[in-house]
Amino acid sequence: MKHTTLSRFLIEQQRTAGVLPAELRLLVEIVARACKAISHSVNRGVLGGVLGSLESENVQGEVQKRLDVIANEKLLEANEWGGHLAAMASEEMETIHLIPNRFPKGEYLLLFDPIDGSSNIDVGLSVGTIFSVLQAPASSATREVVEADFLQPGRTQVASGYAIYGPQSLLVLTVGTGVFEFTLDREVGSWVLSDSNITMPSGTREFAINMSNQRHWSPGTTRYIDQCLAGSTGPIGHDYNMRWTGSMVADVHRILKRGGVFLYPADSRTGQGKLRLMYEANPMAFLIEQAGGAATDGVTPLMDVAPSKLHQRIGVVLGDKAEIERIRGLATSEG
Ligand code: AHM
Numbered sequence: 162m163k164h165t166t167l168s169r170f171l172i173e174q175q176r177t178a179g180v181l182p183a184e185l186r187l188l189v190e191i192v193a194r195a196c197k198a199i200s201h202s203v204n205r206g207v208l209g210g211v212l213g214s215l216e217s218e219n220v221q222g223e224v225q226k227r228l229d230v231i232a233n234e235k236l237l238e239a240n241e242w243g244g245h246l247a248a249m250a251s252e253e254m255e256t257i258h259l260i261p262n263r264f265p266k267g268e269y270l271l272l273f274d275p276i277d278g279s280s281n282i283d284v285g286l287s288v289g290t291i292f293s294v295l296q297a298p299a300s301s302a303t304r305e306v307v308e309a310d311f312l313q314p315g316r317t318q319v320a321s322g323y324a325i326y327g328p329q330s331l332l333v334l335t336v337g338t339g340v341f342e343f344t345l346d347r348e349v350g351s352w353v354l355s356d357s358n359i360t361m362p363s364g365t366r367e368f369a370i371n372m373s374n375q376r377h378w379s380p381g382t383t384r385y386i387d388q389c390l391a392g393s394t395g396p397i398g399h400d401y402n403m404r405w406t407g408s409m410v411a412d413v414h415r416i417l418k419r420g421g422v423f424l425y426p427a428d429s430r431t432g433q434g435k436l437r438l439m440y441e442a443n444p445m446a447f448l449i450e451q452a453g454g455a456a457t458d459g460v461t462p463l464m465d466v467a468p469s470k471l472h473q474r475i476g477v478v479l480g481d482k483a484e485i486e487r488i489r490g491l492a493t494s495e496g
């Protein structure tokens with residue numbers, strides 16, 4: 162079997178497809194290398210002393226896990242010196258991280274959630290890293306990058322992806338030319354192409370939602386889930402299956418490969434969702450759209466939303482196009 166490594170894939174994208182500037186290639190390689198290191202830490206678990214919580218809270222008021230902090234540091238360290246970035250932002254940091262003056266500054270902005278699905282770390286379930294890449298505004302070349310430079314709609318992303326640390330460590334990537342999956346070959350230490358041009362299967366009757374939030378849902382969300390639960394005797398006329406892993410990376414990966422829908426909708430508690438627009442919703446939306454699916458906040462495509470804050474939360478409804486359209490219809494017929 163011919164093995165295409167991530168490096169070779171990226172060089173071929175640069176050469177043949179002509180879509181990948183050299184700096185962006187370097188950026189993706191460095192993020193992938195950091196994810197490899199994070200994968201090793203996750204894998205060693207208690208043996209590496211990486212499990213458990215810290216005393217600290219992040220900007221969202223969530224208790225930080227040891228691995229949240231370790232993964233954040235690995236990503237910062239790996240990406241500081243390459244000369245490809247203007248600045249970084251992370252779920253674990255209140256504000257943006259500028260590239261220290263001793264290193265050259267590049268034209269890209271990197272955003273990440275270092276460990277997504279943190280509640281699963283200590284119980285041996287899949288967690289992951291999500292990342293999004295934007296271009297810094299041209300005006301920032303002659304001044305210090307500021308938070309407002311990051312507040313671009315998801316549609317402007319030039320790359321996004323996630324690594325999932327599960328039964329296998331996988332890296333799923335788009336640079337706008339389809340979705341590609343790489344599997345970590347631990348013996349050799351490289352990411353190897355394992356699935357190309359991923360297209361989401363359509364028509365899969367499977368939904369993912371945290372049912373314990375049901376009492377907070379909007380009438381539209383309630384109506385959709387009621388229809389799914391009614392199965393073959395309801396208006397949709399098909400039985401549904403349900404899955405909820407507590408790790409968005411794992412749920413989204415299943416949907417990319419097997420189809421279905423994922424919902425973490427805005428609800429009555431705050432009028433927002435739980436997930437963060439800039440480094441969770443948008444990168445996943447880019448991948449899902451590239452794979453032929455749809456990703457909205459329930460109504461509006463996520464990537465068309467103009468962000469107002471770095472850590473903005475938003476409702477996320479993504480997956481099978483026809484189901485997302487059904488959900489949108491049920492949401493807009495509410496009033
Ligand atoms: P995290 O980035 O702090 O881990 O939070 C995001 C996670 C998602 O991976 C997952 O879909 C969701 O939170 C689960 O939330 P809940 O525990 O409310 O079901």
Ligand code: MG
Nearest residue numbers: 274276277278
């Ligand atoms: Mg997360």
